[in-house]
Amino acid sequence: MTGAGVRPSIGVGVVGYAFMGAAHAHAWRTAPRMFDLPLTPVMAALCGRDAAAVRAAAERQGWACAETDWRTLIARDDVQLVDVCTPGDLHAEIAIAALAAGKHVLCEKPLANTPAEAEAMTAAAQRAAANGIRSMVGFNYRRVPALAMARRLVADGRLGEIRHVRAAYLQDWLTDSAFPLTWRLRRDRAGSGALGDLGAHLVDLAQYLSGELITAVSGSTTTFVGQRPVTGRAAGEPETGPVTVDDAAVFTARLGAGRAVGSFEVTRFAAGRKNALRLEVNGSLGSIAFDLERLSELEFHDHSGDPLTAGFTRILVTEPGHPYLSGWWPPGHVLGWDVTFSHQAADLVIAIAAGADPLPSFADGLQVQRVLAAVQESAASGSSWITVPTAAN
Amino acid sequence: MTGAGVRPSIGVGVVGYAFMGAAHAHAWRTAPRMFDLPLTPVMAALCGRDAAAVRAAAERQGWACAETDWRTLIARDDVQLVDVCTPGDLHAEIAIAALAAGKHVLCEKPLANTPAEAEAMTAAAQRAAANGIRSMVGFNYRRVPALAMARRLVADGRLGEIRHVRAAYLQDWLTDSAFPLTWRLRRDRAGSGALGDLGAHLVDLAQYLSGELITAVSGSTTTFVGQRPVTGRAAGEPETGPVTVDDAAVFTARLGAGRAVGSFEVTRFAAGRKNALRLEVNGSLGSIAFDLERLSELEFHDHSGDPLTAGFTRILVTEPGHPYLSGWWPPGHVLGWDVTFSHQAADLVIAIAAGADPLPSFADGLQVQRVLAAVQESAASGSSWITVPTAAN
Amino acid sequence: MTGAGVRPSIGVGVVGYAFMGAAHAHAWRTAPRMFDLPLTPVMAALCGRDAAAVRAAAERQGWACAETDWRTLIARDDVQLVDVCTPGDLHAEIAIAALAAGKHVLCEKPLANTPAEAEAMTAAAQRAAANGIRSMVGFNYRRVPALAMARRLVADGRLGEIRHVRAAYLQDWLTDSAFPLTWRLRRDRAGSGALGDLGAHLVDLAQYLSGELITAVSGSTTTFVGQRPVTGRAAGEPETGPVTVDDAAVFTARLGAGRAVGSFEVTRFAAGRKNALRLEVNGSLGSIAFDLERLSELEFHDHSGDPLTAGFTRILVTEPGHPYLSGWWPPGHVLGWDVTFSHQAADLVIAIAAGADPLPSFADGLQVQRVLAAVQESAASGSSWITVPTAAN
Amino acid sequence: MTGAGVRPSIGVGVVGYAFMGAAHAHAWRTAPRMFDLPLTPVMAALCGRDAAAVRAAAERQGWACAETDWRTLIARDDVQLVDVCTPGDLHAEIAIAALAAGKHVLCEKPLANTPAEAEAMTAAAQRAAANGIRSMVGFNYRRVPALAMARRLVADGRLGEIRHVRAAYLQDWLTDSAFPLTWRLRRDRAGSGALGDLGAHLVDLAQYLSGELITAVSGSTTTFVGQRPVTGRAAGEPETGPVTVDDAAVFTARLGAGRAVGSFEVTRFAAGRKNALRLEVNGSLGSIAFDLERLSELEFHDHSGDPLTAGFTRILVTEPGHPYLSGWWPPGHVLGWDVTFSHQAADLVIAIAAGADPLPSFADGLQVQRVLAAVQESAASGSSWITVPTAAN
Secondary structure, three states, X not given: OOHHHOOOEEEEEEEOOOHHHHHHHHHHHHHHHHXXXXXEEEEEEEEOOOHHHHHHHHHHHOOOEEEOOHXXXXXXXXXXXEEEOOOHHHHHHHHHHHHHOOOEEEEEOOOOOOHHHHHHHHHHHHHHHHOOOOXXXXXXXXXXXXXXXXXXXXXXOOOOOEEEEEEEEEOOOOOOOOOOOOHHHOHHHHOOOXXXXXXXXXXXXXXXXXXXXXXXXXXXXXOOOOEEEOOOOOOOOOOEEEOOOOOEEEEEEEEOOOOEEEEEEEEOOOOOOOOEEEEEEEEOOEEEEEEHHHOOEEEEEEOOOOOOOXXXXXXXXXXXXXXXXXXXXXXXXXXXXXXXXXXXXXXXXXXHHHOOOOOOOHHHHHHHHHHHHHHHHHHHOOOOOEEOOOOOO | OOHHHHOOEEEEEEEOOOHHHHHHHXXXXXXXXXXXXXXXXXXXXXXXXXHHHHHHHHHHHOOOEEEOOHHHHHHOOOOOEEEEOOOHHHHHHHHHHHXXXXXXXXXXXXXXXXXXXXXHHHHHHHHHHHOOOOEEEEOHHHHOHHHHHXXXXXXXOOOOOEEEEEEEEEOOOOOOOOOOOOHHHOHHHHOOOHHHHHHHHHHHHHHHHHOOOEEEEEEEEEOOOOEEEOOOOOOOOOOEEEOOOOOEEEEEEEEOOOOEEEEXXXXXXXXXXXXXXXXXXXEOOEEEEEEHHHOOEEEEEEOOOOHHHOOEEEEEOOOOOOOXXXXXXXXXXXXXXXXXXXXXXXXXXXXXXXOOOOOOOHHHHHHHHHHHHHHHHHHHOOOOOEEOOOOOO | OOHXXXXXXXXXXEEOOOHHHXXXXXXHHHHHHHOOOOOEEEEEEEEOOOHHHHXXXXXXXXXXXXXXXXXXXXXXXXXXXXXXXXXXXHXXXXXXXXXXXXXXXXXXXXXXXXXXXXXXXXXXXXXXXXXXXXXXXXXXXXHOHHHHXXXXXXXXXXXXXXXXXXXXXXXXXXXXXXXXXXXXXXXXHHOOOHHHHHXXXXXXXXXXXXXXXXXXXXXXXEOOOOEEEOOOOOOOOOOEEEOOOOOEEEEEEEEOOOOEEEEEEXXXXXXXOOOEEEEEEEEOOEEEEEEHHHOOEEEEEEOOOOOOOOOEEEEEOOOOOOOOHHHOOOOOOXXXXXXXXXXXXXXXXXXXXXXXXXXXXXXXXXXXXXXXXXXXXXXXXXXXXXXXXXXXX | OOHHHOOOEEEEEEEOOOHHHHHHHXXXXXXXXXXXXXXXXEEEEEEOOOHHHHHHHHHHHOOOEEEOOHHHHHHOXXXXXXXXXXOHHHHHHHHHHHHHOOOEEEEEOOXXXXXXXXXXXXXXXXXXXXXXXXXXXXXXXXXXXXXXXXXXXXXXXXXXXXXXXXXXXXXXXXXXXXXXXXXXXXXXXXXXXXXXHHHHHHHHHHHHHHOOOEEEEEEEEXXXXXXXXXXXXXOOOOOEEEOOOOOEEEEEEEEXXXXXXXXXXXXXXXXXXXXXXXXXXXXXXXXXXEEHXXXXXXXXXXXXXXXXXXXXXXXXXXXXXXXOHHHOOOOOOOOOOOHHHHHHHHHHHHHHHHOOOOOOOHHHHHHHHHHHHHHHHHHHOOOOOEEOOOOOO
């Protein structure tokens, strides 16, 4: 009597079972129960390299079977949608192969470790789209209800002309110099450090919220702790290894055709800040402010009203009319970070069923990648301004 | 390859599929995926009176089958645990029957509409416990990680001798006098209004956090809007009907053997407050403060330190060592209101597997009921102090 | 070239030079410089019992001379306004004598230690008013700009029908049981403890903001620490003495003719709360919230607007059009606690010059006193409801 | 009986009577009453160009006399200290002349409109210091108690090695493009716009709090509204005039010898932000955060403690042991923005009496000026990094 028998289903296969994989599994399990979806996702298969570990994860997370080779996963008849949750160095290869095999693809952010990879992925996505195969990049924070509501306010003109986007993403897990050298601190695996991991979210959100592309950047990056302990090393290997990515990055951006100014900062060294993605947008008619550590809240200032009662209004984004809230609880019952993945899964399935291309597209992911690459180029050239190439140029 | 084949399972049947039923279903679906449980819950059956509606809900929520008679549900061989999510007037009958049938019972709060019902339920639970059958009342807010952490701080002596418990639960959904007369506003269904619905949580939390029972109360209740529109009425029936429960209640309590003072306020008329359960406990060595609208945060003041750096510390309760957090995401990734039900489900299953009586017990629920009844008695007698009977007296 | 030569002046004499005296001195010094007053206050004389101490205080605070007998102060020709900042047991005698001598009087709150004293003072004030002599009680928090703005919103109907007034005043300076026995802890000097000191403010503000009188109360009081060290004791005197006032009080009130509910709590044992006067008023159309520790901020919820952008707006009460702000700094430059006394001084002087009776009057102070006495009576009779006598009954 | 007769006095003359002049007057009036000063400031003379206006201001603010020529003010025998509150284009001329005349000087920030002027002023100050004449630049925010406390924590090593200084100063008074063209928007009077007015504070505070100098910067500036209405124009003059200063600036900085990163943003276009000077400093052992709109609060995170109770502690900086608090009210009674000027006046008088050079010195002001000039130079050269010259290079 499950939904699978009643309406058409879509088989999902995930590659990767760590933090992101677990979050996606929770979403595939939850989305069809909270939202009325036209296709019922079936949790077909989980893929990872370590056979015992992937088997245990599949059992824990509720997947029907486990695979150890992503090529096999892609080839399965019961998998119509491939969800890529690996480190960034594998995104391009897996996603392109899956699209070529006629499978829809959801790919975690950042889309790739280099613009070249992202360009190849985007080209593959565009070819696939011509055949009705859909692709999406996992900028899940667009689907925080408060941020979707913020976008609605901007789109409705409530902020007027945008003057400032101010964005910071502050974490502190590298503050201690004894923290070990993980894959996230190696350029060959992660592409970059805080810039790609955290900055990618900020760049996507800045463009999404403002409705404008970033056209040029000036920035710099820093690595505070250059060597970190290596864990699980073999006898004779050195005790520490070099950190080859940035610990922090600061950059300034121009948005769109006008004079809007973006300021961005990302770091893993802000002691006491755990997951502080903070956004503020100031326009000629109003402002919005947001903090991911309080993700059910949106602050909105309407600059057009009576100044004696004006100020930032703390909107608890839990009303039935707020984006995505129809699927959840009554007003005031706050949501957690994980709902962003359920919303993403739901929107993707709805787009697939409707034969529409979901957003953010691989092209959107590529554009973010180009901004990040421009920041790195600027950082390497004394913070000079770098124009971000766009599809048109 | 699901857990059901690997480790023992326990079949769950829920009675009720509205707001609370949906929250419980989400928990039964989620708990075994996020926590390592000794028994795997199987979502066996959902029960409701409207056949079409319960069938649709069962499909949506993921139940294996639907029932329309709770007696049938209880009798099913594949149901070992009955989860009661009905309005309060049915709690006693269903729970007692389920326990008599040898089924474990989870019963939503408040335990019953009257102390007499709660006493009968408690007696049934105690008889059942002798046979290894477990029961638990659903005061889910004990399992907000921040409140479980607060309890740990109190139990560790970090607050010293408790002087004040200050608790308010503010909602606003009745502010508009055109809001219709639902079952929650009828004494015959709901037992009481804000007092039972919201006050039950406060009383349980005050006793849980302080580790002390409420021994006496003085209080009053108010109904601001006496008549409300009746929806779905038959021809000839009046357009409005009487609200027979309280809209708001205020009461003062003595806790334990000492001089600790509790102050409590509940209302559904606090315009702008959606789900503002606010708690503060002040002791001789420190204080804690909490707001359910920011449920990942606990404020803790250590009064024993240097006054120049003292104050309320905003603890983001998302660290691996915080209660229940091992099952979730990395630091800073906040949780939603629904996790309380997953924690409740997990703890109940662990207790059943361990052959232990879970908390809060029906006896705890009865004690809350006695406090609420004492408040009503005080309200009916000019706010005079009423001693709360305990098991011992 | 000071203002004294240009426009008429009014000589001020203050009785008391401790905390309150210093705050009043600051106000008399500041008010004529920040506000355009019709009479220029001249700081004529300061009075205290300890000759050396009062002389030093007068020099420090900027008074032209020092007196040690309040009768002498009253008799001075250069004093037209007597400002009473003594402990409560002296209020009645000094204020009545000053009024009889034809001097305007500003008297600190609470107006007196007993309703009987307050009645005598009110009668004296009414007699004096017939001769153009003005009197005012120092409920300075009415003149916090944010609270004056809150009153304006209520008076303008922005909150609709008032349902709840929720007020707490939390301090922590008695948390440590080694804190000594000061005059504030002795009933013969202070009248009561937290109830009179802190509760008087709450009662006045509840009535001021709502525009309704408290008609009945039910309450209780507590003394957590019964004995405290005596300082400066003579040989042979005991080391500790009894605390004869309340440490904390909780009470519920009915306001006005309708069903509005007031809940009140005051304590000196809320570890970590230094001066947390918190107010919330909920009406049918909106709510306001305030915390004295953030006194430049008012939170206002408009319940009549679009629920998708509704919530509590943090108004920074520093705009030129906000109450009292014309005298101060540009927007965003926050004010301190002391401005309330400058506003009080300014309003009093303006009323005197205009031949008008200022508010809050001694009659207002008496009404607060009656409420506090009713709370004590209720506390002494098992929290039964006590009707508050009014001028009319 | 005023202090003037008892202890030595020091005559003060202020040049400028608008916003800053009024704030300084309040400080000169208040400081000797709240703090025990070795010299009693006497408010000797106020100077401004408009005779009637300066006379009215002097009367209102309490100055003994009014002057219309600053040269005359400097020459007065009863003026030993000249306090310069004019627009920036007059700072150098007045301050240098006053120092040459043997008068102590307090000069508002920014010290000058150009580094060249600031260098001349610094040289003059150093010559004067050799003769016991003191000078100070008015970076009053160093004397916000919360920021002085923050500095104490950094100096005590509580933050460890500094990694980040994050500073923004957000205002919104130019949001409306109809706001007129005032002197603050003209380069010839103000030197720069938000950069000098707001950025000067941030730069000084970043260096003060971290204890490190800014060694290099990369930045950019923006003018959103290029033409604004001219008020008080003669017949035939154009209705609008060009804004010749920046509306907003963003810059990145390196601090000290290490890798500490500073990020800075200033704007007058952040709708809804009135005076939001926000600072955060992250170190290896802890962090501090501050917002001028809540100036009595300091947030401090101790990263060295138990992570389960760690977080940002909201310190209410009103304890007797906090910087400057001995002069004010009991704990919890918050201070206003104006106290910074009283603290500045007190510290200056104490330094003069002690024969010590007060801080921040003109050399400190010059260093800030050099940073701001470097930002402008960077902005003019494509945001390339500009090394900030120091006294040593």
